[in-house]
Amino acid sequence: MVIQASGGLSGGEVAGRIVAICWGVLVCFLAYVLVKLGKVIGEAAKLVSGVADQTVPLLGEVTTSVVHVNAELTRVDSITANVEEISTNARAMTSLFSATVGSPMIKVAAFSYGVRKAMQQRDAADIAKRVKREMKAERGARKAARKAG
Numbered sequence: 001m002v003i004q005a006s007g008g009l010s011g012g013e014v015a016g017r018i019v020a021i022c023w024g025v026l027v028c029f030l031a032y033v034l035v036k037l038g039k040v041i042g043e044a045a046k047l048v049s050g051v052a053d054q055t056v057p058l059l060g061e062v063t064t065s066v067v068h069v070n071a072e073l074t075r076v077d078s079i080t081a082n083v084e085e086i087s088t089n090a091r092a093m094t095s096l097f098s099a100t101v102g103s104p105m106i107k108v109a110a111f112s113y114g115v116r117k118a119m120q121q122r123d124a125a126d127i128a129k130r131v132k133r134e135m136k137a138e139r140g141a142r143k144a145a146r147k148a149g
Contacts, residue, residue, distance in 0.1 A: 009017075
């Protein structure tokens with residue numbers, strides 16, 4: 001090493017010391033960042049571990065719920081089958097009722113309609129005959145009145 005008489009540092013030494021200080025500050029900063037990053041990663045690991053610990057029981061509950069839902073769906077299927085069978089029976093009963101009671105009722109209704117229609121026509125014919133007789137009697141009375149008068 002060369003010692004200068006002026007007692008000061010040369011430009012290269014000053015630049016070297018500045019670079020060394022900057023490197024030291026940079027290393028300290030990177031060490032601080034790495035320590036903080038390590039804490040963040042540790043917290044993330046705890047969070048993932050907590051999520052995993054809570055997910056396993058939750059999956060068990062979901063499985064139990066699915067089993068219960070499947071049991072209820074089986075019951076609903078049997079109820080639906082029973083309702084379908086009842087509907088089929090009701091349809092068959094309606095058809096049977098229509099075939100046994102409906103046809104005779106229709107015949108009775110048609111017969112009563114025919115009787116009513118015949119009675120109305122007979123009444124109309126009677127009324128027409130009476131009107132003709134009365135008109136004939138009036139004409140006869142007018143002729144007799146003309147001859148007499």
